[in-house]
Amino acid sequence: MSGKQKVLLISLAVVLVVLFVLAVGLGSRRGEGDPAAPPDFLSWLSKFGAKQSAVDPETVTADCAVDGKPATFTFTGTCTLTVADPGGLKTLTLRSSKAFAVNAPAPGGAGVRVKDTVEPSPQPSPTPDQAVAQVAVDTTTEIVLTCPGLGAQCTVVATAG
Numbered sequence: 001m002s003g004k005q006k007v008l009l010i011s012l013a014v015v016l017v018v019l020f021v022l023a024v025g026l027g028s029r030r031g032e033g034d035p036a037a038p039p040d041f042l043s044w045l046s047k048f049g050a051k052q053s054a055v056d057p058e059t060v061t062a063d064c065a066v067d068g069k070p071a072t073f074t075f076t077g078t079c080t081l082t083v084a085d086p087g088g089l090k091t092l093t094l095r096s097s098k099a100f101a102v103n104a105p106a107p108g109g110a111g112v113r114v115k116d117t118v119e120p121s122p123q124p125s126p127t128p129d130q131a132v133a134q135v136a137v138d139t140t141t142e143i144v145l146t147c148p149g150l151g152a153q154c155t156v157v158a159t160a161g
Helices: 003-026 040-046
Strands: 072-076 078-083 090-096 100-105 113-118 131-137 141-146 153-159
Touching: 072 078, 090 100, 100 131, 113 131, 131 141
Parallel strands: none
Antiparallel strands: 072 153, 078 141, 090 131, 090 153, 100 113, 100 141
16 A cells, blocks of 8 residues: 555545544434434535435326326325336335325335335324325336225325435
């Protein structure tokens, strides 16, 4: 290893240690954190890539889409969402004020379907009174949503996070 490489490696190690110490020092508040009000440092850091891992809600289509409301789906029984190829592993976030079930293929061609029923969160929660499902998507994918209950109607919104 040359002298320049050693200096570069030591400099990188020093920068990582300094960043670690800053992160620990800035995040050393007592009590529970508030996801709605993250520390300023994290808010600044999130500008560099927070939404890059989210599926664009406008790439989600379905027969149960609500006209005039992008990425909003209203249905009774079931609705199949089609997510366009996101170009890599990304997360689709689905939100509703009512409980709903999600049935989606696992990413990576695993040949497994993932099933879950989500219900609105009780108080105190960062998303009170909202049922939130996050689905990993890596190719063009069909996701089946089910509204539980006989004749019950659900409205689900696809969001970027």
